Structures are given as structure tokens and as C-alpha cells.
Amino acid sequence: MQSKPPTIKDIAKKLHLSVSTVSRALRNVPDINPETKRNILELAEELNYQPNKLARSLRQNQTNTIGVIVPNLDYVISTMVKGIDEAALEAGFTVIVCQSNESFGREVVNTRRMLNSLVDGFIISISSETKSNEHFKVLQEREIPMVVFDRVIPDILASSVILDNEEGGFIATEHLIEQGYRKIAILAGPKTLGISNSRFKGYQKALKKHNIKFDPELVVHCDFNQDFAFFATEELLSSKKRPDAIFTISDRMAIGAMLAIKNKGLKMPEEIGLVGFNNEPSLALFTPSISSVEQPSFEIGKMAGKIFIEQFLNTSFSDIREEVLKPKLCIRESSMRKI
Amino acid sequence: MQSKPPTIKDIAKKLHLSVSTVSRALRNVPDINPETKRNILELAEELNYQPNKLARSLRQNQTNTIGVIVPNLDYVISTMVKGIDEAALEAGFTVIVCQSNESFGREVVNTRRMLNSLVDGFIISISSETKSNEHFKVLQEREIPMVVFDRVIPDILASSVILDNEEGGFIATEHLIEQGYRKIAILAGPKTLGISNSRFKGYQKALKKHNIKFDPELVVHCDFNQDFAFFATEELLSSKKRPDAIFTISDRMAIGAMLAIKNKGLKMPEEIGLVGFNNEPSLALFTPSISSVEQPSFEIGKMAGKIFIEQFLNTSFSDIREEVLKPKLCIRESSMRKI
DNA sequence: TTGTAGGCGTTATCAT
DNA sequence: ATGATAACGCCTACAA
Numbered sequence: 001m002q003s004k005p006p007t008i009k010d011i012a013k014k015l016h017l018s019v020s021t022v023s024r025a026l027r028n029v030p031d032i033n034p035e036t037k038r039n040i041l042e043l044a045e046e047l048n049y050q051p052n053k054l055a056r057s058l059r060q061n062q063t064n065t066i067g068v069i070v071p072n073l074d075y076v077i078s079t080m081v082k083g084i085d086e087a088a089l090e091a092g093f094t095v096i097v098c099q100s101n102e103s104f105g106r107e108v109v110n111t112r113r114m115l116n117s118l119v120d121g122f123i124i125s126i127s128s129e130t131k132s133n134e135h136f137k138v139l140q141e142r143e144i145p146m147v148v149f150d151r152v153i154p155d156i157l158a159s160s161v162i163l164d165n166e167e168g169g170f171i172a173t174e175h176l177i178e179q180g181y182r183k184i185a186i187l188a189g190p191k192t193l194g195i196s197n198s199r200f201k202g203y204q205k206a207l208k209k210h211n212i213k214f215d216p217e218l219v220v221h222c223d224f225n226q227d228f229a230f231f232a233t234e235e236l237l238s239s240k241k242r243p244d245a246i247f248t249i250s251d252r253m254a255i256g257a258m259l260a261i262k263n264k265g266l267k268m269p270e271e272i273g274l275v276g277f278n279n280e281p282s283l284a285l286f287t288p289s290i291s292s293v294e295q296p297s298f299e300i301g302k303m304a305g306k307i308f309i310e311q312f313l314n315t316s317f318s319d320i321r322e323e324v325l326k327p328k329l330c331i332r333e334s335s336m337r338k339i
Numbered sequence: 340m341q342s343k344p345p346t347i348k349d350i351a352k353k354l355h356l357s358v359s360t361v362s363r364a365l366r367n368v369p370d371i372n373p374e375t376k377r378n379i380l381e382l383a384e385e386l387n388y389q390p391n392k393l394a395r396s397l398r399q400n401q402t403n404t405i406g407v408i409v410p411n412l413d414y415v416i417s418t419m420v421k422g423i424d425e426a427a428l429e430a431g432f433t434v435i436v437c438q439s440n441e442s443f444g445r446e447v448v449n450t451r452r453m454l455n456s457l458v459d460g461f462i463i464s465i466s467s468e469t470k471s472n473e474h475f476k477v478l479q480e481r482e483i484p485m486v487v488f489d490r491v492i493p494d495i496l497a498s499s500v501i502l503d504n505e506e507g508g509f510i511a512t513e514h515l516i517e518q519g520y521r522k523i524a525i526l527a528g529p530k531t532l533g534i535s536n537s538r539f540k541g542y543q544k545a546l547k548k549h550n551i552k553f554d555p556e557l558v559v560h561c562d563f564n565q566d567f568a569f570f571a572t573e574e575l576l577s578s579k580k581r582p583d584a585i586f587t588i589s590d591r592m593a594i595g596a597m598l599a600i601k602n603k604g605l606k607m608p609e610e611i612g613l614v615g616f617n618n619e620p621s622l623a624l625f626t627p628s629i630s631s632v633e634q635p636s637f638e639i640g641k642m643a644g645k646i647f648i649e650q651f652l653n654t655s656f657s658d659i660r661e662e663v664l665k666p667k668l669c670i671r672e673s674s675m676r677k678i
Numbered sequence: 679t680t681g682t683a684g685g686c687g688t689t690a691t692c693a694t
Numbered sequence: 695a696t697g698a699t700a701a702c703g704c705c706t707a708c709a710a
Contacts, residue, residue: 003481005456007703018681023705033679048477053455054402055703058393058686078412094452096435113433117344117393117687138387142342255624262626282621285594287601346687357697362689372695394687397702456703682709687702694697 006047015039026051057117065094066308067119069110071102071127071151075280076297080150083301084123091309093120104129111135121145121312123304126153131192145312149304151195159311159321161304165195168293168327169202172247172275175291175329177210179337181245181273185218185236187229187257189249196221199249199277217241222253229256237264245273245335251280254290258334274334288333296325345386354378365390396456404433405647406458408449410441410466410490414619415636419489422640423462430648432459443468450474460484460651462643465492467532467563484651488643490534498650498660500643504534507632507666508541511586511614514630514668516549518676520584520612524557524575526568526596528588535560538588538616556580561592568595576603584612584674590619593629597673613673627672635664 008022015022017036024032025040026049043049057063066088070077081097088095096119100107107127112135114122121144124136133153139146140157149161169186176184186203189196200219207214218241222228229248236243237260246261248254254276258268266272268288276283279294303323347361354361356375363371364379365388382388396402405427409416420436427434435458439446446466451474453461460483463475472492478485479496488500508525515523525542528535539558546553557580561567568587575582576599585600587593593615597607605611607627615622618633642662 005481009703019704020682020706021680024680027705031679036679050451050455052397052703053457054393054397055456055686056705058391058397058688058702059704059706061686063393073412073417112389116389117391142344255621259624282594285598285625287626348687358687359689359698360696362687363696366689370695375695391687394702395689397686397704398688398690400702680710682707684705684707686704689701691700692698694695 005052006044006049007052008049011040011043011047011049015043063118063120064092065096065119066305067111067114067122068095068097069100069107069114069122069124070097071100071125073097073099076278076295077125077150079297080125080301080304083298083303084305085301086298087302087305087309091305093309100127102127102129104131108135111139115139115144121147121308123147123149123308124153125150145308147304147308147311149300151193154194157320159307159323161300161307161323161325163195163295163300164324164326165198166202166205168277168295169199169247169249170206171202171327171329172277172291172293173203173206174210175331176245176247176273176275176335177206177212179245179269179273179335181335181337182212183215183218183241183243184212184245184247184273185220185243187232187246187248187253188219188221189224189253191221196249203247215241218243224250224252226252226256226259229253230260233257233260234263237261237266244271245275247275249277251276251278251283251290251292254283254292255286258286258290268334269337273337275329279330283330284332286334291332291335292330293327294330295327300325344391345383345388346391347388349386350379350382350388353382402457402459403431404435404458405644406450406453406461407434407436408439408446408453408461408463409436410439410446410464412436412438415617415634416464416489418636419464419640419643422637422642423644424640425637426641426644426648430644432648439466441466441468443470447474450478454478454483460486460647462486462488462647463492464489467529470531484647486643486647486650488639490532493533496659498646498662500639500646500662500664502534502634502639503663503665504537505541505544507616507634508538508586508588509545510541510666510668511616511630511632512542512545513549514670515584515586515612515614515674516545516551518584518608518612518674520674520676521551522554522557522580522582523551523584523586523612524559524582526571526585526587526592527558527560528563528592530560535588542586554580557582563589563591565591565595565598568592569599572596572599573602576600576605583610584614586614588616590615590617590622590629590631593622593631594625597625597629607673608676612676614668618669622669623671625673630671630674631669632666633669634666639664 008019012019012022025037085095098110146158148158152160188200220232222232246257276292279292283290347358351358351361364376424434437449485497491499527539559571561571585596615631618631622629
């Protein structure tokens with residue numbers, strides 16, 4: 001038989017008390033008779049009482065929930081979300097995750113939806129389509145706490161947690177150079193995204209440091225996508241300036257590149273080197289296994305969560321923080337050429 | 340400057356109307372002067388009014404949100420969740436996803452948390468640890484709508500959507516037999532899970548149909564886990580009864596098995612065949628590419644979502660449905676031995 | 679230490 | 695067609 005969940009009213013009635021007393025007992029406020037409190041807690045336990053979060057949130061104008069908006073849930077991002085989750089849990093917050101599926105429209109809709117009193121604030125990584133930040137301006141006006149991570153939003157006043165992408169591009173490229181590769185191509189991702197540009201910058205920096213002249217023909221901007229990478233690599237390999245190594249700014253692209261390389265019958269790492277980015281677990285399973293730049297994804301997420309909580313609790317004193325975490329290189333067979 | 344979001348009160352005041360009139364206009368109920376309505380909608384638009392969901396849910400005792408509880412978010416399950424999402428969206432529902440991380444404790448906690456008026460019901464796939472279903476009994480008593488999918492809960496009265504796992508085990512095994520393999524081993528997953536047993540049953544059925552006698556020594560029960568599968572395979576390969584083919588009931592296990600096979604220097608598919616389960620995209624990238632049983636994951640999720648909505652709307656007439664969807668085999672190099 | 683009463687934003691019932 | 699009012703479950707001055 002259908003039984004409605006118990007409320008503080010029910011408890012109050014059974015114990016001949018007022019709802020306020022019950023409310024107080026349940027919330028551990030002082031000023032309450034220990035015995036009364038014991039009785040209330042016992043009955044609550046017995047009835048399996050659970051406070052109605054809607055009512056509580058409505059009253060307190062606070063939901064203890066963080067809205068997390070991400071472009072997708074690939075390996076790296078879902079690890080970051082786990083980090084956010086952990087930080088949230090420690091502070092008694094819940095996390096709601098929404099995927100924008102890389103679509104600007106869905107990003108806007110999701111933000112608006114969640115804003116309808118469902119969340120206290122946002123932790124965001126933007127979609128690759130997102131150029132305008134109008135929908136976030138609304139948040140700023142209402143002083144809704146917000147932290148951006150991974151892919152940051154240009155020109156927005158908010159704390160951010162990101163990877164040192166330039167460093168990532170740098171160490172990958174320098175490693176290839178140290179392994180004796182000289183004509184290093186880069187599959188550099190969409191130009192619209194900041195992470196692409198930073199990794200590209202790191203690539204250039206490494207070349208410069210080692211006095212290798214930069215050749216624009218070895219640069220391909222393409223989508224974060226295995227197929228694109230495959231075709232781009234095919235083209236590179238059959239061009240006159242055939243590279244002797246490829247640095248791709250994502251692992252998916254690295255896989256695409258590897259397929260094209262195998263197709264062409266080139267030996268890896270002897271004839272051509274390869275380094276990816278993200279260090280997805282499957283990379284170790286390929287033959288040859290693929291080197292990659294690893295992000296501290298979990299830590300990035302956790303830090304974003306912590307900063308959010310911190311700023312949420314200190315609404316008055318909320319200075320903007322910019323955390324930049326360091327990547328590290330994971331060297332495997334695809335780039336290990338003993339010289 | 341901080342500005343509180345507008346409410347129907349604000350609109351009512353500005354237009355010198357009562358809140359009830361405003362509420363009606365906003366909800367498209369009849370009995371309202373078209374012009375009044377137009378005015379209200381205009382102002383609402385101008386103020387960027389968004390109804391407060393908390394208040395609405397509290398009043399209506401309905402949140403239009405489905406709680407989805409899953410053991411993890413691997414490829415198959417996250418595809419299923421996308422299916423649920425689509426069905427929910429079509430019906431104006433929102434989805435909240437919680438991972439139990441294969442932990443019984445977290446499953447219980449998550450269920451209780453969400454139950455605190457956050458969701459109208461649940462769509463659930465249990466964790467591998469879950470044996471008791473006490474925490475779901477509470478839901479049943481309160482007549483909270485619930486649909487189970489993928490991994491179902493034993494002895495519970497609820498609609499379910501699952502794959503025909505026995506059929507999956509059958510077609511994988513029969514395919515190997517047709518390719519001339521005769522000593523077919525199975526890495527069969529934890530015994531606690533229904534899906535393990537069903538796939539195992541399908542395996543046995545195929546052997547029987549083709550008059551191959553079942554050999555218990557070719558059966559290994561192990562965790563859904565690449566490393567376990569690796570070691571299990573190593574053992575199988577060095578035993579006297581070395582199998583000439585392996586059917587693993589997950590792709591992760593197939594990868595583990597393949598690594599062990601490569602380690603041993605066996606040729607695939609000539610000397611040993613391999614078929615996995617789930618058809619994760621990366622399987623096509625290995626050399627040799629790995630055959631696998633494919634589930635209609637998206638469809639399973641979408642159907643679970645649809646059934647949920649249906650039953651939620653027809654609370655009176657809610658008979659229990661059991662949908663079983665068919666798998667299909669995806670044949671690749673690892674099992675293609677031309678005979 | 680406990681109780682009373684008002685209100686969070688919305689919807690629903692009953693008048694007008 | 696519109697308005698007044700109570701209620702959803704909870705919290706919190708304020709009063710007792």
C-alpha cells in the first residue's frame with residue numbers, strides 16, 4: 001500500500017511536540033533537551049525519516065548541488081568529474097552532470113535548466129563550438145559561483161583550473177627531438193580551442209630551443225577525431241616533406257595516425273615516431289604501445305571542486321584563482337628509438 | 340550587483356494582477372483573456388523569468404526527474420544512458436545519473452539520497468556486489484516507479500529491459516564452431532551476476548547443438564577485468580587441454596586474453612580464435628581486430644526510458660513488462676579462419 | 679527549552 | 695476571466 005514519506009509534522013504529532021522542536025533536534029542545534037532529542041531521533045530512525053530536500057532548498061535558497069557542464073564524458077573528462085565528485089562529497093555537496101555533446105545550443109539550454117533553482121553554481125568546461133559567453137554573463141550578473149576547468153572560457157571573470165598545455169606540447173616535442181627525430185609534424189586540433197593553441201605553442205617552443213626550424217607544412221589543424229587524423233596523416237606521409245615523427249594533441253588522433261602509418265607499412269618507432277596526448281589506458285595495449293602526455297585529470301577535477309566550495313562559502317571574499325597543473329610524459333614504444 | 344531571479348509575484352505586481360492569473364498564463368491553461376496573457380508572457384520574457392522548479396516540484400509532489408543508478412559508466416552503459424536521456428527528453432523529463440562504482444554501499448546511499456524528493460522514480464542497473472534487494476523493497480512499498488535494465492535485480496517486481504544474453508553466448512560460440520574451432524574455452528565472469536550465467540548457458544547450448552562435449556576445465560570464472568583475464572588465459576594456454584579458441588564475456592577480458600595470447604607467440608586466428616562481448620569501438624583497432632557480440636545499447640536504454648515514462652503516467656494500470664533485445668555478432672579478424 | 683507564526687515560489691480550490 | 699487563500703515541507707525570528 002502506498003505510504004507517503006514521513007515529515008517532521010508526523011513526528012511532532014506523535015510526540016506531542018511542535019515542528020520547530022523536531023526540526024531543531026534533527027539539525028543538531030543546541031538549546032534542546034537531550035531526552036527530547038533522543039526521542040525524536042529514535043522515532044525518526046524508526047519511521048525512516050528523510051528530510052525533504054526540495055522544501056529545505058526552497059526555504060534556504062540553497063541546494064547544496066553543483067552543476068557540472070562538460071562537452072562529453074571521454075576518459076579524461078570523466079576522470080576529472082570523479083575528482084569534482086570527491087571534493088563535493090567531502091563538503092556535503094552533490095554533483096549533477098550534463099553533457100553538452102559539444103553543442104553550443106545544448107550548453108545554453110542545460111545552463112538555463114539547471115539555473116532554475118537546481119544548483120548553487122557551476123563548474124564548466126566549454127564545448128568546442130562555444131565562442132560566445134553570453135549565457136555565462138547571466139550567471140555573473142546574478143553572482144552565481146562558477147569555476148571553469150580544462151577548456152576555459154575566454155574573457156570571463158572566474159577561477160580556473162587547467163593543465164599547462166604549453167608545457168605538454170613542449171615535453172612531447174622535446175622528447176621526440178631527443179630521440180633523434182627531426183621532421184616532427186603536429187596534428188594540432190581545432191583552432192578555436194585554447195588548448196590546441198597552447199599545445200601548438202609548446203611544440204614551437206621546443207623546436208626553437210633545439211634550433212630546428214619551424215615548417216608550417218608540417219602543421220595540420222583538424223578536428224579531435226580519429227578519422228580526420230587518419231586522413232591528415234595519410235596526406236602527410238605521401239607528401240614530399242614526409243615527417244619522421246608525429247605529435248598529435250589527443251590520443252584519438254594518435255590512434256588514427258597510427259592506423260595510417262601501419263597502412264603505409266612504415267616501421268614504428270624506427271622510421272617514424274608518435275606521441276599522443278591524454279594517456280588513455282588503451283594506449284598501452286597497441287603494438288607498438290603509444291607514448292602520450294598524461295594529465296593529472298583527477299587532481300584537476302578535485303581542485304576545481306575545492307575552489308568552487310571555497311568560493312561558495314566565502315561569497316564576500318572571492319578573489320579569482322588560476323591554477324595550472326603540470327603534465328608528465330609517458331614514454332612507450334612508439335617513440336623509443338635508441339640512438 | 341546581485342539581483343534575485345524574478346518570480347510570478349514580481350510579474351503580478353508590475354502588471355497589477357494576482358499571482359494566480361500570472362501562474363495560469365504561464366502554464367497555458369484556458370480561461371484567460373488573450374490580451375492579459377500576452378502581456379504576462381511579454382513581461383516574463385523581458386525579465387527572463389524562469390519558474391522555480393523547487394517550488395513547483397514541492398507543490399506538485401513531482402519532480403519530472405528520473406534517477407538513474409548504474410554500476411559504472413563504461414562504453415556500453417554510457418550508451419544506454421544516452422538512450423534513457425533521449426526517451427526522457429522527449430517526455431519532458433530530466434535524468435540524474437549516479438555511479439555506484441560497483442559498490443553495494445554506494446548504491447544504497449545513492450538511492451536514499453535521490454529518494455529525498457529529488458526524483459520521481461528510478462531506472463537501475465545493479466552493482467556486481469549487490470545481492471540483497473532490501474533497499475529496493477522500500478521503493479516498492481512506496482509504489483515508486485522503477486525499471487531495471489542490463490543487469491537485473493533478482494526477485495523484484497519491476498519491468499525490465501535486457502539483452503538476450505543467452506543468445507549472445509550462443510551466437511559467439513556457434514560462430515567459433517563454424518570456423519572450425521573445437522576446443523573452445525570461456526572466460527565467464529563472476530558467478531553472482533545473471534548476465535554471466537546466461538552467456539555461459541548460451542555457450543553450452545551451442546556446444547550441445549554441434550555435438551561438442553562440454554569440458555568444465557575450459558571454463559574460467561573471473562572478474563570483469565583485463566588483468567584477471569590475462570592470467571586466466573596464460574593458465575589456460577599452458578595447461579594440457581590447451582583451447583583453440585576463447586570466448587570472453589566482455590571486451591576488456593578479450594583484450595587481456597589477447598595480450599596473453601600474443602605473449603605466448605600464438606597466431607591469431609590461425610592457431611587460436613577469440614570473440615569478445617560488447618563491441619567497444621577500440622576492438623577494430625587492434626591487430627588482429629577482435630570479433631565481438633554487439634548489444635543494441637542505445638535501444639535498451641531508450642526502451643527502459645520509455646517504459647518508465649509510460650508506467651509513471653499510468654500509475655493505476657501498471658503491468659510488468661519484460662523486454663529482451665537481441666544481440667548481433669560482429670565478425671573481425673580474430674575469429675575469421677577460412678576453412 | 680519549547681512553541682507560534684510567517685514565508686520560500688508555486689499550484690489548486692473556491693469564490694467572485 | 696480573475697482574485698484570495700491555503701497548502702506543499704521546512705526553517706527561523708520572535709515570543710513565551
